[in-house]
Amino acid sequence: MFAKENVDYTLYLVTDSTMLPEGTTLESQVEAGLKNGVTLVQLREKETPTKTFIQEALKVQKLCKHYGVPLIINDRVDVALAINADGVHVGQDDMPIPMVRKLLGPEKIIGWSVGYTHEVEQLTKWGPEGVDYIGIGMVFPTNTKKNPKKAPMGPVGVSNILGALQEYEAKWCKTVAIGGLHPDCIPRVLYQCGSPDGRRMLDGISVVSDIMAAPDAGSATKKLRDILAKKRYDFIPGLISNSTTFHPDQMAEYLDRTKTNRPLIQHITNKVHQNFGANVTLALGSSPIMSEINSEFKELSLIPHATLLLNTGSVAPLEVLIDAVKAYNESQRPIVFDPVGYSATETRLNLNNHVLTAGQFACIKGNSGEILSLAGLSQGKMKGVDSGYNGSDLSLLIKATKIVAYRYRTVSVCTGKTDIVADGTFAGAYEPSGGMLGDWSSIPCFTIVCGDIPIMECITASGCSLGSTIACLIGGVSGNANVLGAVLTAVTLYKSAGQKASSRCRGSGSFHVELIDALYQFFTSNQPLEWAASIHQV
Ligand SMILES: Cc1nc(C(=O)O)sc1CCOP(=O)(O)O
Numbered sequence: 001m002f003a004k005e006n007v008d009y010t011l012y013l014v015t016d017s018t019m020l021p022e023g024t025t026l027e028s029q030v031e032a033g034l035k036n037g038v039t040l041v042q043l044r045e046k047e048t049p050t051k052t053f054i055q056e057a058l059k060v061q062k063l064c065k066h067y068g069v070p071l072i073i074n075d076r077v078d079v080a081l082a083i084n085a086d087g088v089h090v091g092q093d094d095m096p097i098p099m100v101r102k103l104l105g106p107e108k109i110i111g112w113s114v115g116y117t118h119e120v121e122q123l124t125k126w127g128p129e130g131v132d133y134i135g136i137g138m139v140f141p142t143n144t145k146k147n148p149k150k151a152p153m154g155p156v157g158v159s160n161i162l163g164a165l166q167e168y169e170a171k172w173c174k175t176v177a178i179g180g181l182h183p184d185c186i187p188r189v190l191y192q193c194g195s196p197d198g199r200r201m202l203d204g205i206s207v208v209s210d211i212m213a214a215p216d217a218g219s220a221t222k223k224l225r226d227i228l229a230k231k232r233y234d235f236i237p238g239l240i241s242n243s244t245t246f247h248p249d250q251m252a253e254y255l256d257r258t259k260t261n262r263p264l265i266q267h268i269t270n271k272v273h274q275n276f277g278a279n280v281t282l283a284l285g286s287s288p289i290m291s292e293i294n295s296e297f298k299e300l301s302l303i304p305h306a307t308l309l310l311n312t313g314s315v316a317p318l319e320v321l322i323d324a325v326k327a328y329n330e331s332q333r334p335i336v337f338d339p340v341g342y343s344a345t346e347t348r349l350n351l352n353n354h355v356l357t358a359g360q361f362a363c364i365k366g367n368s369g370e371i372l373s374l375a376g377l378s379q380g381k382m383k384g385v386d387s388g389y390n391g392s393d394l395s396l397l398i399k400a401t402k403i404v405a406y407r408y409r410t411v412s413v414c415t416g417k418t419d420i421v422a423d424g425t426f427a428g429a430y431e432p433s434g435g436m437l438g439d440w441s442s443i444p445c446f447t448i449v450c451g452d453i454p455i456m457e458c459i460t461a462s463g464c465s466l467g468s469t470i471a472c473l474i475g476g477v478s479g480n481a482n483v484l485g486a487v488l489t490a491v492t493l494y495k496s497a498g499q500k501a502s503s504r505c506r507g508s509g510s511f512h513v514e515l516i517d518a519l520y521q522f523f524t525s526n527q528p529l530e531w532a533a534s535i536h537q538v
């Protein structure tokens, strides 16, 4: 008998004998997994007739006993009882949990598939005598589960479920994520998936094909265990989190590094912004390239100091955006994401959410309407892609900016009369099956105040070109990457240049030219103390 409270959910193998590679058997794959660190096994054989299923179950049970790992049976409560397995896993359409508990008794492990927060509310009603753990999924698309009824929820979806467990105080309930989990995305899932209150993260990861379909299931398992032992997701090597105050006299070093390193800034952006963004990039001593050709993304991302600016006002098809995100994440190069018109239309909302689940971003920048939507705080639809929100409630915007930074583990920027910058990266650190180092309210956040520049609203690509500026400053950092410092420098530089340009220009046409001149002059002279707007930590 396996004591329930000792179950280790770290690496949960779910079997599937329909995908076995040549020369392997269900037992050989399970044994390779058990030998190399699988901590929990679930026999899930949807197409197998009962007699065979029981024979397989007895063999797998013997293996599990040998390695001291519990065996869970999927769906088949009768089989679980017949062989005295350690527990069962049931889905939403299987036998109701109270009935399963009545049959199995209090000592057995009961798992439930969960995809929606109302299912968490239900399991809380049953209390600790009900569900012992939940499989949260599916996180990403997978071919393993036939006719799935749920759409992939992405890391944010997992975080919402973890948040619901906290909200309904289901402290006893353990969690694993499942669905399309492989070495290329598991590090990010471990880092990004956490409850909004920062107190709960995943207790483990569940895989089917990564091990069951592996020609060498042993090394596949080892690779997963290595990843699961980590406490940092290095999406930018050397990333540090600046929680002390930031002073304008630190800005010169950031500008100098961009000048020295001349970062390549790949723009995938809207047609309106392309030309202006390229000119802003050149004015800031960086090298722009506009490319939407998937096949060259990997190569570009490996160019020293390459940085991706993704502006979804672009007409690039979704898979181009996803390919770019994956290429730059794989090369551990920063991505600046500008979810233009985030929730202005259903199309943009879905496209932007799809991009957001596809990778990790160094910086997410938006106007107040976009940031409020991303934080889930907007009062309904935005109008168009211009700012839209003119409420003066700065504290609401500060809260929204922090929530976005925390939810996406990124440096978030909210532009407006006052610009707001928050750092939710925790320098890539997390506590496996513990919690983050605090909740959204505790993260570093700064405001940059330099008055309103009404004319900024009358030119195209003014917001988009702040994205180019941020990318130039982030792209320049080297060694200890303080993304927050780079972003604060970029936002201050851009706002100050906007001020200068609006005082010199004779209308919106000349404003464009004056803005590039001001950026060029401020960048070249590199005397930030002459122009830097005031920065306050909030
Ligand atoms: C068994 C199962 N349940 C899911 C859910 O979303 O509840 S997804 C899934 C299959 C996961 O297989 P793979 O690791 O090969 O992607």
Ligand SMILES: C=C1C=NC(C(F)(F)F)=NC1=N
Binding pocket: 012, 014, 042, 044, 074, 089, 091, 111, 112, 113, 114, 134, 135, 136, 137, 176, 177, 178, 206
């Ligand atoms: C449908 C399922 C969802 N989740 C899980 C697990 F991850 F193991 F909890 N197992 C399943 N069979």
